[in-house]
Amino acid sequence: MIKQILFSVSLLATLGIFAYSVNKYYQYFKLTRSLPIGDYGKRFNMMMQVAFGQNKILRRPVIGLIHALVFWGFIVITVGSMEMVIDGLFGTDRFLGILGGFYSFVVGSGDVMALFIAVAMIVFLYRRLVMKVKRFDGVEMSHKAHNDAHMALTIILLLMVSLLGMNTFYVAEKTLAGEEIVGVYPVSQFFAGFVGNADVHLWHEINWWAHILLIFLFANYLPYSKHFHVYMSIPNVFLSRLEPLGQLYNMESITKEVKLMLDPNAAFSGAPDDGGEVERFGVKDIEDVNWKNYMDSLTCTQCGRCTSVCPANITGKLLSPRKIIMNIRTRMEEKGAGLIKNGKDFDDKKALLGDYITAEELWACTTCNACAQECPVNINHPSIIIDMRRYLVMEQSAAPSELNTIFQNIENNGAPWQFSQDDRLKWTDELYMNA
Numbered sequence: 492m493i494k495q496i497l498f499s500v501s502l503l504a505t506l507g508i509f510a511y512s513v514n515k516y517y518q519y520f521k522l523t524r525s526l527p528i529g530d531y532g533k534r535f536n537m538m539m540q541v542a543f544g545q546n547k548i549l550r551r552p553v554i555g556l557i558h559a560l561v562f563w564g565f566i567v568i569t570v571g572s573m574e575m576v577i578d579g580l581f582g583t584d585r586f587l588g589i590l591g592g593f594y595s596f597v598v599g600s601g602d603v604m605a606l607f608i609a610v611a612m613i614v615f616l617y618r619r620l621v622m623k624v625k626r627f628d629g630v631e632m633s634h635k636a637h638n639d640a641h642m643a644l645t646i647i648l649l650l651m652v653s654l655l656g657m658n659t660f661y662v663a664e665k666t667l668a669g670e671e672i673v674g675v676y677p678v679s680q681f682f683a684g685f686v687g688n689a690d691v692h693l694w695h696e697i698n699w700w701a702h703i704l705l706i707f708l709f710a711n712y713l714p715y716s717k718h719f720h721v722y723m724s725i726p727n728v729f730l731s732r733l734e735p736l737g738q739l740y741n742m743e744s745i746t747k748e749v750k751l752m753l754d755p756n757a758a759f760s761g762a763p764d765d766g767g768e769v770e771r772f773g774v775k776d777i778e779d780v781n782w783k784n785y786m787d788s789l790t791c792t793q794c795g796r797c798t799s800v801c802p803a804n805i806t807g808k809l810l811s812p813r814k815i816i817m818n819i820r821t822r823m824e825e826k827g828a829g830l831i832k833n834g835k836d837f838d839d840k841k842a843l844l845g846d847y848i849t850a851e852e853l854w855a856c857t858t859c860n861a862c863a864q865e866c867p868v869n870i871n872h873p874s875i876i877i878d879m880r881r882y883l884v885m886e887q888s889a890a891p892s893e894l895n896t897i898f899q900n901i902e903n904n905g906a907p908w909q910f911s912q913d914d915r916l917k918w919t920d921e922l923y924m925n926a
């Protein structure tokens with residue numbers, strides 16, 4: 492009974508903190524701009540392929556397969572974690588054992604995957620701490636970002652060790668007592684042969700509590716970590732853009748203006764005018780980004796695959812697509828609370844564009860879309876880069892001089908070249924002369 496009370500208190504505290512985090516992010520999302528979604532069938536297919544099928548990750552055969560197995564292993568192990576909550580609340584023991592063969596399949600695979608994930612975490616830590624893989628570095632990868640990655644990997648490693656410990660002492664305890672073992676545990680069965688004279692019941696309890704408390708800790712650590720993708724990656728892939736990469740979307744306000752220019756009668760034809768405020772053209776600060784841009788920033792795993800294929804970055808330019816995405820999350824953390832507290836006119840005299848992301852970075856982008864193509868969680872970097880460029884061009888007239896010349900030519904000559912429209916057919920003169 493004491494165990495049940497202690498468990499209920501820990502669970503309530505975990506849920507309370509989690510609810511606080513959910514509300515905080517909900518408030519942040521409310522600050523962002525809307526973006527319509529639809530086509531749920533296509534989205535579902537994409538989610539199955541990219542999120543559950545891990546097809547982008549698997550493009551790199553070895554490390555990709557390790558990542559994918561960790562992801563699939565986590566799904567299986569989650570079932571066991573749900574069972575622990577039931578057992579903790581109601582004082583039962585391996586409650587889901589009533590599922591028979593299916594239960595054995597799930598806990599058996601979970602047992603094997605726990606060992607695999609523990610080894611994978613050691614490999615991942617080794618790659619970061621000893622091999623110092625280049626793509627994990629960059630100007631945006633601060634000490635804090637590295638520590639966050641190490642911390643999350645260590646917690647996962649401890650989670651797997653405590654899970655195997657719990658299973659091992661469970662098997663040993665049941666074997667010693669001559670009782671039936673509920674489920675199968677291929678790895679723990681092996682380890683159980685080495686426990687010797689240990690107090691198996693005590694060690695089972697220690698591992699049980701260590702595992703569940705680590706789950707509670709991890710659940711509340713994730714929303715403040717780069718490992719937020721554990722929650723966000725599946726919905727983010729489901730909600731990712733369906734248009735071909737490289738296809739730009741039109742700005743609604745501009746489309747309306749152009750239509751009115753082409754057909755002035757439309758202005759008096761009773762077409763509904765939303766009467767709202769004139770919105771900002773493009774993105775200057777965090778309240779201009781749409782909810783998907785913000786969701787992308789929360790989902791970013793900071794893996795650096797985008798930056799490692801970016802031609803601008805590779806050729807020494809300032810641009811790093813990972814930094815652009817990370818900056819959105821940081822800026823929301825910085826300004827979001829002020830906007831919620833003081834309303835939309837809150838101004839901290841800083842902006843995403845300028846104080847975090849410079850024009851030099853933005854204009855270095857070739858819009859090749861290699862970053863979006865490589866991102867394992869379907870983040871779209873060029874869309875936010877283009878939106879910030881739109882702000883520079885349309886609100887600040889701050890395009891690079893080469894572009895300004897093109898804009899002037901389009902305005903004066905109806906074409907990007909520096910030739911008058913009157914001279915457009917001059918090339919035919921010679922043809923007539925020779926005819």
Ligand code: SF4
Binds near residue numbers: 802863
């Ligand atoms: S679209 Fe821009 S940011 Fe992305 S890889 Fe190409 S140049 Fe880099």
Ligand code: SF4
Binds near residue numbers: 794813
């Ligand atoms: S944007 Fe995508 S590819 Fe780039 S670091 Fe984040 S998760 Fe990795």
